[in-house]
Amino acid sequence: MLTIYNTLTRKKEEFKPLHPGVVNMYVCGPTVYNYIHIGNARSAIAFDTVRRYLEFKGYKVNYVSNFTDVDDKMIKAAHEQGITVPQLAEKYINAFMEDTTAINIEPATLHPRATENIPDIIKFVSGLIDKGYAYEKDGDVYYRARKFKHYGQLSGQSIDDLEVGASEHVSADEVDKKEDPMDFALWKAAKPGEISWDSPWGKGRPGWHIECSVMSTKYLGKTIDIHAGGQDLEFPHHENEIAQSEAENGQQFVRYWMHNGFVTIGKDNEKMSKSLHNFITVHDIIKQVDPQVLRFFMATTQYRRPIQYSEDNLVDAKNNLDHIQTAYDNLTYREQDAQAGGDAEVDVKLAAFKQRFTDAMDDDINVQNGIAVVYELVKYANVYAQKDQVNADALAALKxxxxxxMSIFGVKLTASDNQIDDDQIKQLIEERNEARKNKNFARSDQIRDDLKKQGIILEDTPQGTRYKKE
Structure with missing residues (x-):
């Protein structure tokens, strides 16, 4: 039985999608004014892993993740770079797709953009005004937060407590316009020279929160199964989405809310963010680190837990991934002398490993317990690969x-490219084998050391000498 921790209820609940066999899932995407940092990537990787596990379980997943392609940050960045907001958006959407492809994130079923849905946003805002949940003031439209009786439920705070924090961040101009400090913008009047669209309230653009309410319900239905995003989005973004959506649609907006933990950095475990200027972009890091290692590092921490980013932790991840890849290569190597047929004992063992893996992952996508089962499978695979006699079907089943x-964690296992084209190197390996046979260990060790300097690693096994590129 799959259980998911629901942020709204603060407990694990049995996962039952609205439509049997189908999961409608919305994940908040980036505001495309810069390259994504690994804090952004954490959310993308965490929920891509959730999606992959749901598909492994047999669900059809409709996965929608948006692009916020117009807001204050984008207008500022476009002005600084001397380009238009649409040009800025295109630049960083392309970069996002390139970077997320590198870390093996499956493309969303749909990647809607806010600017593609302006008529729907205007219609949605108009509906909230008609129902008394919103009001217009000097071309801006605000949502009456106090009118929604469940406001604050997701973040677990009373609206009076939230008002204290909100009051500290309201400008003098907003004080004059808002009926209450807690009210938030649905539509913003355009300033001279800003990108804008015509609306019943004059030229302007949508507020941030309204975009996701419109796009999630438009493409997935008025009630969706899973809405996910970073922990920092609980308030105000997701809180406001609930208020808007349920006021307009008159029904439950989301059945299960999922939020991932932060990526921290440094000795003080400081949250990584653009505002703190302590971020590392995926665009930069994958030039130095194998993208599969980054993916494996982030995918193997349970999504609700924080991840501490450090070079040491990346090295550990690389070593663990290398052990898994080596086990796969060991199985591949034995295919050359395997006998036909299967192995009943291997079949029983594999069934047990799969069940234990599923039991672990069914507990709120507990990837840490899940990968622990994989490590045990690796040990078993290595032992089997060392047997004097192995069976082809058993090797294939293990692989x-x-x-x-591993594909659930977003890691592709394929046979390593260990082909060596240099005939001289092959001759040296043969010479070393002959030296070992004649107990000329000095020459044998010298050849091993010389090859290691060239990046060729030798491994002596009962089935003969294997080699691989370092």
Whole structure:
């Protein structure tokens, strides 16, 4: 039984989608004014892993993740770069797709953009005005937060407590316009020279929160199964989405809310963010680190837990991933002398590993317990690969299971490219084998050391000497 921790109820609940066999899932995407940093990537990786596990379980997942392609930050960045807001958006949407492809994130079923949905946003805002939940003031439209009786439920705060914080961040201009400090913008009047669209309230653009309410319900339905995003989006973004959506649609907006933990950095475990100027972009890091290592590092921490980013932790992830890849290569190597047929004992073991993996992941997508099962499978695979006699079907089943489970973490296992084209190197390996046979260990060790300097690693096994590129 799959359980998911629902932020709204603050407990794990049995996952039952609205429509059997189908999951409608919305994940808040980036505001495309810069390259994504690994804090942004954490959310994308966490919920891509959730999606992959749901698909492994047999669900059809309709996965929608938006692009916020117009807001204050984008207008400022476009002005600084001397380009238009649409040009800025196109630049960083392309960069996002390139970077997320590198870390093996499956494309969303749909990537809607806010600017593609302006008529729907205007219609949605008009509906809230008609129902008394919103009001217009000098071309701006605000939502009456106090009118929504459940406001604050997601973030677990009373509206009076929230008002104290809101009052500290309201400008003098907004004080004059808003009926209450808690009210938030649905539509913003355009300033001279800003990108804008015609509306019943004059030229302007949508507020941030309204975009996701409109796009999630437009493409997935008035009630969706899972809405996910970073922990920092609980308030005000997701709180405001609930208020807007349920006021307009008159029904439950989201069945399960999922929020991922932060990425921290440094000795003080400071949250990584653009505002703190302590961020590392995916665009930069994958030039130095294998994207699969970054993916594996982030995908193997349970989504609600924080991740501490450090070079040491990346090295640990690389070593663990190398052990898994080596096990896969060990199985591949034994295919050359395997006998036909299967192995009943291997079949029983694999069924047990799969069940234990599923039990772990069914507990709120507990990837840490899930990967622990994979590590045990790796040990078993290595032991089997060392047997004097192995069976072809058993090797294939071990490889397939290992590859399938690792694919849920977004890691592709394929046979390593260990082909060596240099005939001289092959001759040296043969010479070393002959030296070992004649107990000329000095020459044998010298050849091993010389090859290591060239990046060729030798491994002596009962089935002969293997080699691989370092």
């Amino acid at each position: 397939s299971t290992l590859a399938t489970l």
